[in-house]
Amino acid sequence: MYKSYKVADNFYWVGAIDWNLRDFHGYTTEKGSSYNAFLMMDEKITLFDTVKPHFADEMLERISDLVEPKKIDYIIVNHVEMDHSGALAKVVDIIKPEKLICSAKGKEAMLAHFKRTDWPYHVVKTGESISLGKHNVTFIETPMLHWPDSMFSYINEQRILVSSDAFGQHWATSERFDDEVDFGELMFQSGKYLANILMPYSNLIQKLLKDVTALGIKIDLIAPDHGLMWRKNIPAIIKAYDEWSRPTLRNKAVVVFDTMWKSTELMAQQVAEGLMSKGVIVKFMKLGENDRSEVMTEVLDSKAVIVGSSTLNNEMLPRVADMLTYMKGLKPTGRIGACVNSYGWNPAVIKKINAELESCGIKLVDEGIAVKYVPEQNDLKKCFDMGVKIAANIKD
Numbered sequence: 001m002y003k004s005y006k007v008a009d010n011f012y013w014v015g016a017i018d019w020n021l022r023d024f025h026g027y028t029t030e031k032g033s034s035y036n037a038f039l040m041m042d043e044k045i046t047l048f049d050t051v052k053p054h055f056a057d058e059m060l061e062r063i064s065d066l067v068e069p070k071k072i073d074y075i076i077v078n079h080v081e082m083d084h085s086g087a088l089a090k091v092v093d094i095i096k097p098e099k100l101i102c103s104a105k106g107k108e109a110m111l112a113h114f115k116r117t118d119w120p121y122h123v124v125k126t127g128e129s130i131s132l133g134k135h136n137v138t139f140i141e142t143p144m145l146h147w148p149d150s151m152f153s154y155i156n157e158q159r160i161l162v163s164s165d166a167f168g169q170h171w172a173t174s175e176r177f178d179d180e181v182d183f184g185e186l187m188f189q190s191g192k193y194l195a196n197i198l199m200p201y202s203n204l205i206q207k208l209l210k211d212v213t214a215l216g217i218k219i220d221l222i223a224p225d226h227g228l229m230w231r232k233n234i235p236a237i238i239k240a241y242d243e244w245s246r247p248t249l250r251n252k253a254v255v256v257f258d259t260m261w262k263s264t265e266l267m268a269q270q271v272a273e274g275l276m277s278k279g280v281i282v283k284f285m286k287l288g289e290n291d292r293s294e295v296m297t298e299v300l301d302s303k304a305v306i307v308g309s310s311t312l313n314n315e316m317l318p319r320v321a322d323m324l325t326y327m328k329g330l331k332p333t334g335r336i337g338a339c340v341n342s343y344g345w346n347p348a349v350i351k352k353i354n355a356e357l358e359s360c361g362i363k364l365v366d367e368g369i370a371v372k373y374v375p376e377q378n379d380l381k382k383c384f385d386m387g388v389k390i391a392a393n394i395k396d
C-alpha cells in the first residue's frame with residue numbers, strides 16, 4: 001500500500017522511489033533515485049509534476065491515500081522530461097484536469113511527446129500567479145534548467161519553491177528532508193547531480209540565482225523533483241550552487257585514464273606524483289574501476305584534467321573515448337589539461353585526445369607525452385615534470 005507523506009500544511013509528497021535504478025541516461029545512480037510529485041489540498045486540488053511512466057500507479061495510489069485522483073483540478077507540469085511527465089498520458093486521462101499548467105515551451109514539448117491537442121493547456125509566464133483558493137502559486141521560467149520548458153512553482157503563502165530538476169539529488173531514501181540524512185553525503189550527491197546534469201548550464205544557474213535574489217522571494221522549503229527536500233540547509237545549497245556554477249575551482253587535478261599493459265598507468269602515475277609534489281590535490285581514476293559520472297563529480301571543483309590512454313588499433317581505448325564524449329557534452333570549461341599516451345606503432349592518438357580535450361573547453365597547457373611501448377626512466381621523468389608544470393599553471 002502506497003501512502004502520502006505530509007510536507008507542510010495541506011501539502012503532501014505523492015511521488016515514487018526508484019530504489020534499484022543504477023543508470024540514468026549514463027549517470028550511475030548507485031543509490032537509486034526518486035521522482036517527487038506533490039499534492040496541494042486546496043479549493044483547487046493541485047498536483048505538482050508526475051513520475052516515470054511505470055510509476056504512475058504508485059503515484060495514483062499515494063494520491064488516493066488523500067483524495068480520489070479524479071478530484072484533482074489542476075496539474076502543474078514544471079518539466080516535460082519523462083522522469084517527471086512520463087506518467088502524464090495515463091494520469092491526465094484518469095484525472096481529466098480543468099487545467100494543465102505549463103510554460104509555452106512546456107506546451108510545445110507535451111504536444112511533441114504526447115500528441116494530445118485536446119488537453120487543457122494553460123500557459124504561464126514568469127511572474128504570473130494562479131490562485132488555488134487559500135494558496136497562490138507564482139511561476140518562474142527556468143529555460144535549460146534542465147530543458148527549454150523547465151520552470152519553478154513558488155507557493156507564496158508557505159514560501160515553498162518547487163524547483164524541478166534544480167537542487168535535486170539522485171538518491172532513493174525513506175527520509176524526505178535534508179536534516180534527516182548525513183549532510184556530507186547529501187552535498188556529495190547534490191554536487192554529483194549538478195556535475196552530471198546541470199554543468200552545461202552553469203551560466204544559467206548564475207542568472208537564476210541572481211533572478212531569484214532580485215525577486216526578493218523568501219524560501220522556507222525547496223522541494224526538488226529528485227531526492228531530499230531542503231528546509232534546514234537552504235543557504236548551504238544555494239551557496240554550493242553558486243560556487244559549483246561559477247565555477248569555483250580548487251587546487252585539484254583529476255588524472256583519468258585507461259591502460260592496456262600498464263605503460264599508460266605508469267605515465268599517469270608520474271603526472272600525479274609531479275602534481276602532488278607541488279601540493280595539488282589529486283584524484284587518480286582508472287576507468288573501469290571508476291565510471292564516467294564519478295569522474296565528472298571530481299571534475300566539478302578541479303582546475304585540471306589529465307587524460308591517459310593506450311592506443312588500440314590506432315584509436316584511444318573505448319572507455320577513454322566514452323569518457324571524453326560524456327565530458328564534452330557537460331562542457332567543463334575554465335579548466336586546464338594535458339594527456340599521456342603509450343602506443344605500439346602509431347603515435348597519432350595523442351592528437352585525437354588533445355582535440356577532444358579542447359572540444360571539452362579544456363585549455364591545453366602541454367602538448368602531451370606519447371611513448372612507444374614501455375616508458376623508460378627518462379620518459380617517466382618527463383611525465384613527472386609535466387605534473388609539476390600543470391601544478392604551476394593551476395596556481396596561476
Ligand SMILES: [Fe+2]
Nearest residue numbers: 081146147165
Ligand atoms: Fe530533467
Ligand SMILES: [Fe+2]
Nearest residue numbers: 083165225226
Ligand atoms: Fe529529472
